[in-house]
Amino acid sequence: MFDWKWDFTIEILPRLILATFNTLMAAGVGYGIALIVGLIFALAQRTPIRIINWSVREAVEFIRSTPLVLQIFFVFYVGPQFDLRLSPWTAGMIAIGLHYASYLSEVYRAGLESVPQGQWEACRALNLSTRRTYFRIIIPQALPPALPGMGNYLVGIFKDTPMLSVIGVAELMHTANALGSESYRFLEPYTMVGIIFLAISLPTAFGLRTFETWVSKTLGMSKSKK
Amino acid sequence: MNEYPTRLNDDAPMVRFSKVSKRYGELTVLDELDLDVSANEMVSIIGPSGSGKTTVLRLLMTLEDVSDGVIYVEGEPLTHMERDGQLVPANQAYLRRQRSKIGMCFQHFNLFPHMTALENCMEGPIQVLRLSKQEARERSLDLLDMVGLSDKRDQHPIRLSGGQQQRVAIARALAMRPKVMLLDEVTSALDPEVIGEVLNVIRKLNAEHNLTVLMVTHQMGFAKEISDRVCFVYNGKIAEAGPPSQIFDAPQNPRTKQFLSAVLQAN
Ligand SMILES: Nc1ncnc2c1ncn2[C@@H]1O[C@H](COP(=O)(O)OP(=O)(O)O)[C@@H](O)[C@H]1O
Ligand SMILES: [Mg+2]
Numbered sequence: 001m002f003d004w005k006w007d008f009t010i011e012i013l014p015r016l017i018l019a020t021f022n023t024l025m026a027a028g029v030g031y032g033i034a035l036i037v038g039l040i041f042a043l044a045q046r047t048p049i050r051i052i053n054w055s056v057r058e059a060v061e062f063i064r065s066t067p068l069v070l071q072i073f074f075v076f077y078v079g080p081q082f083d084l085r086l087s088p089w090t091a092g093m094i095a096i097g098l099h100y101a102s103y104l105s106e107v108y109r110a111g112l113e114s115v116p117q118g119q120w121e122a123c124r125a126l127n128l129s130t131r132r133t134y135f136r137i138i139i140p141q142a143l144p145p146a147l148p149g150m151g152n153y154l155v156g157i158f159k160d161t162p163m164l165s166v167i168g169v170a171e172l173m174h175t176a177n178a179l180g181s182e183s184y185r186f187l188e189p190y191t192m193v194g195i196i197f198l199a200i201s202l203p204t205a206f207g208l209r210t211f212e213t214w215v216s217k218t219l220g221m222s223k224s225k226k
Numbered sequence: 227m228n229e230y231p232t233r234l235n236d237d238a239p240m241v242r243f244s245k246v247s248k249r250y251g252e253l254t255v256l257d258e259l260d261l262d263v264s265a266n267e268m269v270s271i272i273g274p275s276g277s278g279k280t281t282v283l284r285l286l287m288t289l290e291d292v293s294d295g296v297i298y299v300e301g302e303p304l305t306h307m308e309r310d311g312q313l314v315p316a317n318q319a320y321l322r323r324q325r326s327k328i329g330m331c332f333q334h335f336n337l338f339p340h341m342t343a344l345e346n347c348m349e350g351p352i353q354v355l356r357l358s359k360q361e362a363r364e365r366s367l368d369l370l371d372m373v374g375l376s377d378k379r380d381q382h383p384i385r386l387s388g389g390q391q392q393r394v395a396i397a398r399a400l401a402m403r404p405k406v407m408l409l410d411e412v413t414s415a416l417d418p419e420v421i422g423e424v425l426n427v428i429r430k431l432n433a434e435h436n437l438t439v440l441m442v443t444h445q446m447g448f449a450k451e452i453s454d455r456v457c458f459v460y461n462g463k464i465a466e467a468g469p470p471s472q473i474f475d476a477p478q479n480p481r482t483k484q485f486l487s488a489v490l491q492a493n
Pocket of ligand 2: 280442
């Protein structure tokens with residue numbers, strides 16, 4: 001490329017690598033929150049208690065139909081008005097975690113609903129407790145159909161971490177912006193960020209596909225001979 | 227609930243339906259149905275499609291709540307317990323104790339697809355009865371042997387035929403050592419050749435395990451051959467009950483006659 005400066009590229013590399021760790025950390029922590037809170041959202045929507053059921057459903061619907069960047073701004077800038085002062089990291093993790101928890105709860109819900117009613121009845125007939133019914137029978141069957149969706153959202157949350165730059169979380173995008181405005185060169189920082197995202201997304205997506213196949217094989221539910 | 231005794235006398239039958247009704251909204255499926263099943267008895271339930279045969283089994287398995295009436299198992303209410311001389315809805319511990327007396331095989335087997343035949347049988351004994359893995363394994367292997375499936379023990383349900391799945395389901399239910407076994411159309415998914423096998427298994431159960439069997443079937447030959455008593459369900463009640471010889475050869479109720487001739491014609 002005609003205007004590409006290699007020495008500049010190498011000069012900014014350490015800061016970009018550091019920022020990559022922050023991005024991975026943001027995606028990992030956010031996804032961890034989303035996995036757990038999403039499960040709570042999904043199970044809450046199955047309780048017979050109407051008010052819990054209804055309020056969680058509405059909250060999930062609300063979060064899913066508003067933009068992530070608005071939610072990030074909201075938690076960070078509106079929080080202090082209610083004496084809720086959060087660091088950019090904390091605010092960012094709450095916002096992105098809840099956002100993806102809402103999406104994941106729908107994935108879990110679809111997975112749980114894909115388990116036939118007869119499985120629940122067989123558990124009842126064997127006198128299995130509710131906890132054992134979920135953990136031994138229902139979740140192992142709900143998981144394989146949920147895995148592709150869960151994987152997509154893992155890649156999704158990773159690609160959405162640049163939105164955290166709007167409140168100053170020092171992830172890749174934020175760092176590239178900073179590098180660009182310090183040196184008035186944006187080509188190298190942005191290009192490198194793109195390459196780093198690609199270099200992580202593609203193998204992750206491939207790894208997830210392999211994992212999905214392995215899980216359904218291990219659970220013995222795929223038709224192929226083992 | 228005052229009109230129902232909080233428990234029955236010592237000579238109570240294994241199972242008693244006392245004026246049991248089941249309604250789904252406007253639809254009354256069972257209408258004050260009475261039914262007694264003695265210990266070690268084999269009872270078949272026959273009747274038109276949609277008459278509520280499966281519902282009888284589902285109520286006894288506590289898969290559905292009764293709308294009215296009381297079911298007693300070994301003289302004790304199934305889903306109610308006594309408090310201050312009154313029947314009140316039972317708590318989980320009581321419900322689980324009563325439920326442990328009943329086992330059920332479903333029309334569509336409902337085996338756990340992520341477990342092998344052996345694991346399907348071992349799940350309840352380990353997780354519910356708290357047997358050791360070794361004990362559960364031995365018990366399950368014995369039962370799989372009895373239903374003639376020792377060689378299929380490490381197969382997942384998806385690799386088994388309908389008849390084999392049904393026999394695994396029978397073994398799975400038996401591994402819990404129930405006193406009453408409920409069989410819902412266990413032969414309907416099977417080829418004629420394997421019906422005989424299942425029939426033998428059920429006979430063996432009844433004789434060797436002292437099991438009370440309550441089964442729903444639409445195969446009259448099956449009901450005739452295997453049951454001590456046949457109950458014909460019509461309009462939410464047992465319209466006629468008696469030994470197979472009476473029901474099939476000399477039915478008293480015109481509805482029974484009508485039903486049987488319709489079934490015969492269909493075959
Ligand atoms: N969950 C349910 N909700 C509404 N109606 C039901 C439900 N389950 C069964 N029914 C109705 O109850 C009636 C009896 O059903 P069932 O006991 O399955 O009949 P059978 O086994 O004799 O064919 C049918 O009319 C059926 O549609
Ligand atoms: Mg039926």
